[in-house]
Amino acid sequence: MENISRPSDHSEVKFTDQHGDSHKGIYRKVLKAYVDTENGKDPEDIMNIYPEDLIVEWEYLKKNPDTDFMVIL
Numbered sequence: 001m002e003n004i005s006r007p008s009d010h011s012e013v014k015f016t017d018q019h020g021d022s023h024k025g026i027y028r029k030v031l032k033a034y035v036d037t038e039n040g041k042d043p044e045d046i047m048n049i050y051p052e053d054l055i056v057e058w059e060y061l062k063k064n065p066d067t068d069f070m071v072i073l
Contacts, residue, residue, distance in 0.1 A: 007058060015058040017050055024061065034058070 007013050009029035016022050024038040025048070034055055036048040043049075 012061040013058045
């Protein structure tokens with residue numbers, strides 16, 4: 001698998017696993033994993049945790065404040 005960038009810690013994201021299944025949840029840097037929290041899933045349940053290397057793509061669900069920029073004229 002090619003090396004992909006990772007979202008910022010605790011960001012709300014939509015991510016796709018290597019089987020093509022889409023999930024919504026958060027990225028946890030300390031776990032090096034994406035956690036599916038969609039529809040009230042328990043973030044502590046190991047069945048809802050997807051290691052980084054199993055994720056093929058992701059995108060932010062909300063605007064990430066780290067990506068803001070300002071244009072000065």
